[in-house]
Amino acid sequence: MAKRIRLEKRVVAESDRLAKELSDRFNRAGVFVANLMSSPGAGKTTLLEETARRLGAELRLAVIEGDLATDRDARRIQAAGIPCRQINTGGGCHLSARQILDALADFDLGGLDVLFIENVGNLVCPAEFDLGEHRRVVVSSTPEGDDKPVKYPIAFHHADCVVLNKIDLLAATNFSLEAFRRYVKGLKPRIPILELSCRTGEGVEQWLVWVRAERRAVAAKVARAAR
Amino acid sequence: MHEVALANAVGRQVASEMQRHPGRRLVALDLVVGVWSGADPESLEFAIGLVLAESPWPQAKVRTRREPLAMACRGCGGEFEVEDLDLVCPSCGGLDLEAVRGRELRLESLEIE
Numbered sequence: 518m519a520k521r522i523r524l525e526k527r528v529v530a531e532s533d534r535l536a537k538e539l540s541d542r543f544n545r546a547g548v549f550v551a552n553l554m555s556s557p558g559a560g561k562t563t564l565l566e567e568t569a570r571r572l573g574a575e576l577r578l579a580v581i582e583g584d585l586a587t588d589r590d591a592r593r594i595q596a597a598g599i600p601c602r603q604i605n606t607g608g609g610c611h612l613s614a615r616q617i618l619d620a621l622a623d624f625d626l627g628g629l630d631v632l633f634i635e636n637v638g639n640l641v642c643p644a645e646f647d648l649g650e651h652r653r654v655v656v657s658s659t660p661e662g663d664d665k666p667v668k669y670p671i672a673f674h675h676a677d678c679v680v681l682n683k684i685d686l687l688a689a690t691n692f693s694l695e696a697f698r699r700y701v702k703g704l705k706p707r708i709p710i711l712e713l714s715c716r717t718g719e720g721v722e723q724w725l726v727w728v729r730a731e732r733r734a735v736a737a738k739v740a741r742a743a744r
Numbered sequence: 745m746h747e748v749a750l751a752n753a754v755g756r757q758v759a760s761e762m763q764r765h766p767g768r769r770l771v772a773l774d775l776v777v778g779v780w781s782g783a784d785p786e787s788l789e790f791a792i793g794l795v796l797a798e799s800p801w802p803q804a805k806v807r808t809r810r811e812p813l814a815m816a817c818r819g820c821g822g823e824f825e826v827e828d829l830d831l832v833c834p835s836c837g838g839l840d841l842e843a844v845r846g847r848e849l850r851l852e853s854l855e856i857e
Contacts, residue, residue: 518857519771519855519856519857520768520855520856520857521853521854521855521856522761522765522853522854522855522856523852523853524757524761524850524851524852524853524854525850525851525852525853526757526850526851527848527849527850528750528753528754528757528775528849528850528851529750529753529849530757531753531756532753609746609749610746611746613749641782642746642782644782645746645781645782667829670780670829670831671780671782674780674843702839703831703832703839704831706839706840707840
């Protein structure tokens with residue numbers, strides 16, 4: 518006789534469990550972790566290079582790089598003076614909590630202030646997988662068009678900060694800042710939108726201000742929870 | 745895009761549940777695929793079919809049900825289903841919304857005999 522068994526189980530339950538383990542480790546070590554997502558070519562690596570140059574003397578930074586292939590990005594980050602571990606996902610469209618756990622073997626977490634996870638260039642899949650991070654950052658750029666937020670709403674809705682890169686190219690595109698801001702705020706009204714250019718350096722300071730402030734906010738929250 | 749990884753996770757959950765029902769056969773499994781789960785039901789059914797083909801229950805059926813996206817408004821506390829990504833609260837016009845349904849991919853139930 519046929520029988521129905523109700524489960525109501527999240528398919529990514531195992532991944533969620535590993536993400537919780539990561540989050541606990543990050544909090545115990547007192548390291549602030551930000552997960553950066555974007556489509557390929559928006560400028561995640563360039564933003565991190567710039568961050569390394571400007572913040573490297575003040576905070577102990579490290580990066581985990583996710584790409585399908587090559588260690589090109591890791592070499593760029595290392596050349597900017599901070600430790601970086603490359604994960605090659607093969608065909609994988611996102612970084613998984615398991616991959617981050619494995620990569621942590623190469624880091625002394627307690628000796629770090631900030632860990633950036635640069636996810637695989639893809640605005641779809643990375644949004645589905647929690648990596649135990651404290652903050653999610655979506656990097657967008659002007660040549661991609663101002664309608665990215667409405668075309669990839671999940672990534673933007675679950676972000677804590679949107680970086681709009683390549684504003685130096687605004688005049689060369691038909692990108693509307695007004696439309697982009699409206700689309701982002703429609704998905705998440707209170708999210709900060711940091712408009713900057715990693716190439717000219719314009720606006721990068723507000724990104725550094727955000728990183729410092731969020732790191733302090735997370736540290737205070739973790740300290741309160743431990744009391 | 746990662747439906748194969750999700751299908752493998754489903755396969756592990758099914759196998760682990762079936763261990764609790766020795767001597768039984770898996771007839772079908774039911775999945776709820778949220779509109780914002782990031783998974784495509786057709787690709788998922790296909791990928792799970794491949795996983796099941798290698799399992800003790802190659803004939804088991806995969807049924808998927810689409811779950812619409814529902815948002816809760818932080819302004820007025822109301823809940824509403826979202827169509828065409830019109831992310832405005834119909835009661836109060838509020839924009840500060842949180843996805844409460846339609847985010848998940850869930851293994852809802854198994855049918856065994």
